[in-house]
Amino acid sequence: MTTPAESDAPRGRITENIVHFARTLRRAGMPVGPASVVDAVRAVEVAGIRNRDDLYWTLHAVFVRKRDQRAVFDEAFRIYWKSRGLVEKLLSILSPVAPPRGEPDKPKAAQTRVAQAFQATRERRREDEREEMEIDARFTASGREVLQRKDFAQMSAQEIATAKAALRRMVLPMEKVRRRRLVAAPRGRIDPRKTLRASLRTGGDMIDLRHRRPEEKRPPIVALCDISGSMSQYTRILLHFLHALTEERRNVHTFLFGTRLTNVTRQLRMKDPDEALIACTDGVEDWSGGTRIATALADFNRHWSRRVLSGGPIVLLVTDGLERDTDEDLAREIDRLHRSCRRLIWLNPLLRFDRFEARARGVRAMLPHVDEFRAVHSLEAVEDLCKALSGSARTLTAATDPRRWLRGG
Structure with missing residues (x-):
């Protein structure tokens, strides 16, 4: 008879690997949130895992929402679950005999971005066990210069995140253009109507000149x-x-x-x-x-x-x-x-x-x-x-x- 601790151990390993796989997808640029991870774990438990395709399409149904995300998910699934042999481990837990693993297809797209995201996820798991200080070359002078001139299409997932943050910080100092509408101003052309109204308040003893100028506004x-x-x-x-x-x-x-x-x-x-x-x-x-x-x-x-x-x-x-x-x-x-x-x-x-x-x-x-x-x-x-x-x-x-x-x- 199995104890509660032994029965919860396989489920904990399955949940842990799905969580780290979701981190890989997130680092590769896919919008994977905590709710999607919970849904993925529940879907795997309900659907069960009989072979590699079952796990692939179960996670695909939860994480992939757009057509352009298919290539990223396919490459991430191939690298993550093949290199670690986690599919066979999950199958050995949920079924008595694990089927042989076939050779996956050749990657077609998103290989660089997913590989770097996978590498970042693996380093993150190592950092959870020990704390160490690292120096990021992107924040050096030469790193910033290379990133400034690098093509968006050739950037990795981390470089794209840095570029997005830089774009949000950019200031657009657009000049103001003159419009036909006139507004009150301390200097400029004399406004006869407002000048007359101001002089009536003093009984005509003193003339208080009021001015106006063309309105300046940033164009849309x-x-x-x-x-x-x-x-x-x-x-x-x-x-x-x-x-x-x-x-x-x-x-x-x-x-x-x-x-x-x-x-x-x-x-x-x-x-x-x-x-x-x-x-x-x-x-x-x-x-x-x-x-x-x-x-x-x-x-x-x-x-x-x-x-x-x-x-x-x-x-x-x-x-x-x-x-x-x-x-x-x-x-x-x-x-x-x-x-x-x-x-x-x-x-x-x-x-x-x-x-x-x-x-x-x-x-x-x-x-x-x-x-x-x-x-x-x-x-x-x-x-x-x-x-x-x-x-x-x-x-x-x-x-x-x-x-x-x-x-x-």
Whole structure:
């Protein structure tokens, strides 16, 4: 007869391994919370484990919520449970005979990010047993310089987390523009009406001059971000920058488009950045799918331009310009967008390549209707964008002139 301590030991080992596996997924970038871990443990206990596929699909049903998370989960499951042989240990606990383990398939995606997350989880388990002080090279001067110039697509999970924190701390010193509305000011033009009212209070014995000047206000910002398969990883990181920008000033509107246009301004106004990003991904049905730039711009110009393009806004268009339907509709819609805003800045991650040339028909159709053409693949590129939107860097440089790329770069 088994004692209660012996019967609880296998369950404790199963729970412990599932918890550490969830940590690996979290470090790899998947939103796995404590509630999901509890559900996973209960699902394994209820469903039972007869073979490796049962454990895989049971945990897959609990942890995977988006299509782009499948590759991360598959690679994490392969590395974690194969290297330690934990599946066979669990099978030996729950069944008398464990089936032989087959050779897993060759990893296809997310191998680097999951491997580093797995390594971080293993180091975390070692730190639980002994406390030791380590020096992180990312916080040295050379580490920061490398991280500033590193491509978002080549960053590990820890570097992406550091980049997200840096994007949230960035300040956008945008200049104020003059408007037609006049406001009270200590100096400026004389306000006859208020001057007359002030003199009537003293019986006309003394004239108190009142002044007014044009109101200065920061222009609104409208971001149109591509979430197609080639742009989703860049857009996901830039949403952290837009979230911090939305929290700082209220006149920021963000739209996501793939095959359709989705307004995520309300989601980005949540205080917690992780909750805001999860709400954005849950509210979009075409994430990491195809792209229809002309259709999305037509939808924006028709239904949203009059609502959000008032006050001379600055529009940030984040896309690689690889449009399948490159007819005259694309040029017409982006020309209409250009005429409706104060400045149209195109942010294209393809500019990270030194030999980039504007040969695609979609790129050549859009370039004549933008004011600036900038890269958006690294922290350094985002910092350059912040400087460009400030009053000190308003002049158009040769590197950001769209006419340069139309002439052949």
